[in-house]
Amino acid sequence: xxxxxxxxxxxxxxxxxxxxxxxxxxxxxxxxxxxxxxxxxxxxxxxxxxxxxxxxxxxxxxxxxxxxxxxxxxxxxxxxxxxxxxxxxxxxxxxxxxxxxxxxxxxxxxxxxxxxxxxxxxxxxxxxxxxxxxxxxxxxxxxxxxxxxxxxxxxxxxxxxxxxxxxxxxxxxxxxxxxxxx
Amino acid sequence: xxxxxxxxxxxxxxxxxxxxxxxxxxxxxxxxxxxxxxxxxxxxxxxxxxxxxxxxxxxxxxxxxxxxxxxxxxxxxxxxxxxxxxxxxxxxxxxxxxxxxxxxxxxxxxxxxxxxxxxxxxxxxxxxxxxxxxxxxxxxxxxxxxxxxxxxxxxxxxxxxxxxxxxxxxxxxxxxxxxxxx
Numbered sequence: 001x002x003x004x005x006x007x008x009x010x011x012x013x014x015x016x017x018x019x020x021x022x023x024x025x026x027x028x029x030x031x032x033x034x035x036x037x038x039x040x041x042x043x044x045x046x047x048x049x050x051x052x053x054x055x056x057x058x059x060x061x062x063x064x065x066x067x068x069x070x071x072x073x074x075x076x077x078x079x080x081x082x083x084x085x086x087x088x089x090x091x092x093x094x095x096x097x098x099x100x101x102x103x104x105x106x107x108x109x110x111x112x113x114x115x116x117x118x119x120x121x122x123x124x125x126x127x128x129x130x131x132x133x134x135x136x137x138x139x140x141x142x143x144x145x146x147x148x149x150x151x152x153x154x155x156x157x158x159x160x161x162x163x164x165x166x167x168x169x170x171x172x173x174x175x176x177x178x179x180x181x182x
Numbered sequence: 183x184x185x186x187x188x189x190x191x192x193x194x195x196x197x198x199x200x201x202x203x204x205x206x207x208x209x210x211x212x213x214x215x216x217x218x219x220x221x222x223x224x225x226x227x228x229x230x231x232x233x234x235x236x237x238x239x240x241x242x243x244x245x246x247x248x249x250x251x252x253x254x255x256x257x258x259x260x261x262x263x264x265x266x267x268x269x270x271x272x273x274x275x276x277x278x279x280x281x282x283x284x285x286x287x288x289x290x291x292x293x294x295x296x297x298x299x300x301x302x303x304x305x306x307x308x309x310x311x312x313x314x315x316x317x318x319x320x321x322x323x324x325x326x327x328x329x330x331x332x333x334x335x336x337x338x339x340x341x342x343x344x345x346x347x348x349x350x351x352x353x354x355x356x357x358x359x360x361x362x363x364x
Contacts, residue, residue: 029314053273058341059340061243061273061339087240089241089243134235136238157242
């Protein structure tokens with residue numbers, strides 16, 4: 001849970017990161033950057049700063065910002081009533097990202113699993129994404145990702161987005177942001 | 183129809199434009215930029231330089247480059263056997279774009295209809311897109327677009343792409359590139 005004043009500060013930091021990556025946002029988009037802190041109260045280590053460009057019944061596109069060494073926690077997009085789960089393509093635009101998915105685990109991880117949350121990180125097949133590189137994540141596949149020391153910007157192209165149906169490994173997580181007005 | 187040597191030169195110019203807009207492409211993407219000259223033999227005025235990032239049965243994402251004052255000719259994406267036509271969101275990343283769609287025509291166009299092709303431009307509802315601005319084009323809706331004096335880069339987020347089914351107003355147009363090896 002974040003206070004409105006905190007959200008505003010984080011939005012400003014995220015807007016700076018987007019600008020550094022030459023991603024142009026409108027004033028309204030900047031003022032509405034979604035701050036996902038996942039209900040964990042540890043935004044610097046586990047969090048994500050998103051701009052949803054379009055989300056309709058046929059496709060979705062977002063821009064994701066990660067502050068330095070910030071992690072989006074492990075989750076998957078399960079099927080929903082006769083519909084396959086969300087499928088998504090991550091394209092690194094700026095910075096560096098380590099993406100972990102189901103599959104052969106790497107020996108020594110380049111990312112650092114967030115301390116105190118080790119039990120909720122279970123897939124370790126490593127994919128490094130540098131600017132211009134991309135990877136498509138199949139539906140219903142566990143994944144998590146972390147930025148390198150400078151942070152990262154990722155374009156996400158996907159099927160229709162239903163964040164509220166994301167299934168996180170960490171049962172403490174609440175995906176939908178809760179903001180206290182202050 | 184273009185010679186392979188011409189295609190290579192145009193790809194290099196397009197790669198420079200992408201770089202100017204801080205869009206990072208892999209060496210393989212640069213070497214495979216699709217040069218759409220629409221069979222009109224007038225690429226400088228009517229053409230498009232594309233990179234398809236992903237095109238699967240659930241969604242598609244591309245980057246479109248336009249050289250200065252270059253036009254993508256008028257077309258629509260009709261329905262196909264029980265499937266609605268392609269729907270697409272254009273997001274201007276760099277430069278300036280004038281998009282024309284069905285609807286109330288503007289009095290004085292900011293774009294210039296390509297000379298000799300006037301008969302094949304029939305919709306004049308004008309939408310100006312600057313960096314960070316976007317517009318979603320409904321299926322089966324005629325549209326064409328032209329860049330401003332510096333050129334433009336547009337991210338296209340869409341439903342599955344089926345270029346071969348595009349319906350162009352100009353009957354002379356062949357959408358799929360033909361290249362002569364030289």
